[in-house]
Amino acid sequence: MLEKPVYTYNKPLPKMQKRRRKSSGAGSFLRSFLITLIVLTSLAAFAYRSDVKNAFSDLVATLTGSNAGRVEFSLPFSPRRQNILFMGVDVASNAQDPFKGNRSDSMLLVSIAPYGKDINIISIPRDSKVYIPNRNKPDKINHAFAYGGPDLSVKTVEETFGVRIDHYIALSNEGLIKFIDTIGGLPIYIEKDMHYNDSTAGLHINLTQGEHVLNGEQTEGYLRFRKDALGDIGRIRRQQWFFNALMKRLKEPSVLVKIPEVLKVMPKYIKTDLSIYELSQYAALVKSVDISSIQVATLPGTPSTKGVISYWILDPDKTQEIINKLVYRDKSAPLSEAISVGILYTPNKESLALSLKTQLEQNGAVVKMQNRSSLTHDHIAIHNLDVSGDVMESFKNVIPEMKDKQTVYDPVGFNKAAKDFTIVLAGS
Numbered sequence: 001m002l003e004k005p006v007y008t009y010n011k012p013l014p015k016m017q018k019r020r021r022k023s024s025g026a027g028s029f030l031r032s033f034l035i036t037l038i039v040l041t042s043l044a045a046f047a048y049r050s051d052v053k054n055a056f057s058d059l060v061a062t063l064t065g066s067n068a069g070r071v072e073f074s075l076p077f078s079p080r081r082q083n084i085l086f087m088g089v090d091v092a093s094n095a096q097d098p099f100k101g102n103r104s105d106s107m108l109l110v111s112i113a114p115y116g117k118d119i120n121i122i123s124i125p126r127d128s129k130v131y132i133p134n135r136n137k138p139d140k141i142n143h144a145f146a147y148g149g150p151d152l153s154v155k156t157v158e159e160t161f162g163v164r165i166d167h168y169i170a171l172s173n174e175g176l177i178k179f180i181d182t183i184g185g186l187p188i189y190i191e192k193d194m195h196y197n198d199s200t201a202g203l204h205i206n207l208t209q210g211e212h213v214l215n216g217e218q219t220e221g222y223l224r225f226r227k228d229a230l231g232d233i234g235r236i237r238r239q240q241w242f243f244n245a246l247m248k249r250l251k252e253p254s255v256l257v258k259i260p261e262v263l264k265v266m267p268k269y270i271k272t273d274l275s276i277y278e279l280s281q282y283a284a285l286v287k288s289v290d291i292s293s294i295q296v297a298t299l300p301g302t303p304s305t306k307g308v309i310s311y312w313i314l315d316p317d318k319t320q321e322i323i324n325k326l327v328y329r330d331k332s333a334p335l336s337e338a339i340s341v342g343i344l345y346t347p348n349k350e351s352l353a354l355s356l357k358t359q360l361e362q363n364g365a366v367v368k369m370q371n372r373s374s375l376t377h378d379h380i381a382i383h384n385l386d387v388s389g390d391v392m393e394s395f396k397n398v399i400p401e402m403k404d405k406q407t408v409y410d411p412v413g414f415n416k417a418a419k420d421f422t423i424v425l426a427g428s
Contacts, residue, residue: 012129012138013314016162016323082112083163083327085154087145087170099170099271104145104153105224109163111327118389120326123236123298129311130160140311145170150271161319163327167274175269176223177216182262183255185213188245191238191376191426194225236298237414241377243296244406292396295389297322297409318411321385326409332388335420339391341365342417344372345425352401353425359399370417375426381410384420392421 088106089099107124126142133155135147144156154165180186189211196205205221207214214222223242226235249255300318304311324330341360345353350371357367380402382392396402402423410416415424 012131012311013160013316013319016160016316016320080114081327082166084110084112085150085157085165085168086110087150087153087168088176089145089170089172099149099172101146102172103142104170105142105173107141107153107157109157109161109165109327113329118293118295120295120329121297122322122326123239123296124157125236125299125301125312125314127310127312128299128301128314129304130156130314132156133159140309150273161323163323167272167278169270169272169274171271172269173220175266176220178265178269179262180214180216180219182265183249183258185215186219186242186245186249187211187213188219188222188242189377190222191241191374194222194227196221196225196227237376237408240296240379240406240408244377292404292406293393295326295407295409297326300412318385321411322409325385332386335386335391338364338366339387339421340419341367342422343367343369343425344375344415344417344422345369346372346375346427349425349427356399356401356423356425359401360395363395363398365395366418368418375415375424377424378426379406379408379415379424380421381408381413381415381424382421383410383413383416383418385409385411387420 086106086108087104089102090105104126106126109122109124111120111122113119124141126140128141129138130141132139132141132144132147133152141156141160144153148155150168150170154168157163158165190207190209192209194205194207196203198204203221203224205225207218207222207225212218219242223239224235225238299314299322301312301314304313325332343353343356353369357369360367380392392407405423410422415422
């Protein structure tokens, strides 16, 4: 059903064919990750503490309107795949009711394998040009929330990408600020100077390169900044670094004791259709998740090259590949030749790069090295979608320096030094 695009890059993505289900059964990317952490990770992972467990139960009751008793965290997880749509909502249009008439500044599709075996995350760029149901012409996907709230956003994603959405969670941008301030700020490396002022939108960004502890407003600015060559895609990549920094922060003892306070202030910033039973399932799941095993991708495409409206024109073939890989978990055919690995490194990481090269070659890889004067953040970028998760896992099991690095699917090749995947050593 997909069509090869005409390379004006100004057509919306055609609707994708739905995959047959194997079983039957019932602003910005920052806010989406924040929801994940608040509802699933930063809270549930510490549910063994009685004060956090009770506070989480109170939050669930507030969100779902239920008067049920305390939540239990030992429920079995679903035997089928679960897809959850996370949305960050910009309150600029309607501050009184953040979930009515406002655009979703971000969309994040989180796919959980049957029995919670693994978790994959796909970021949908907010400017993606798509067909919104019951609208007369193509539009940006983030407008769906303004037209019809979370229900229309869910329907748009389902019809555009051919996936079933089981549940949604939405968070207003004010929730980000409250969350970061409540936990005492976020230590993070800022890869370059960022300066931007928009009095109409109330957005003022004044950040300098280096290590910083950001407050809530500064964190929002870091994650909303997109005045660079990559635009919204660069912003999404920064939000991936934000996720890693926040995960480290949430493991600190000084933050753990603040979780009950977080749970008290967050309910009014969150909207979800998850029940107590479902939330408790995810809470039980997250305690066993290895964060380094989560695979992340941004839907590939190209900025529009004509017209006055800025769109992200999704590449149908590569988008379908990402969905097949991360949602439906299609198995890749074995590679027919030795795997090609690149190492990008800054001068102060040369010794580590040489060590990695030796270890990769000992495990059958063909390695290419490139020295760069500066890079953003450490990560592993997969360019060839035929590189299976099993292949990456095998490398991580025998090469300790790869174990904890975030894995990002990058078929476009923003950081590409070899055909199959690239290890980026930035020192941050």
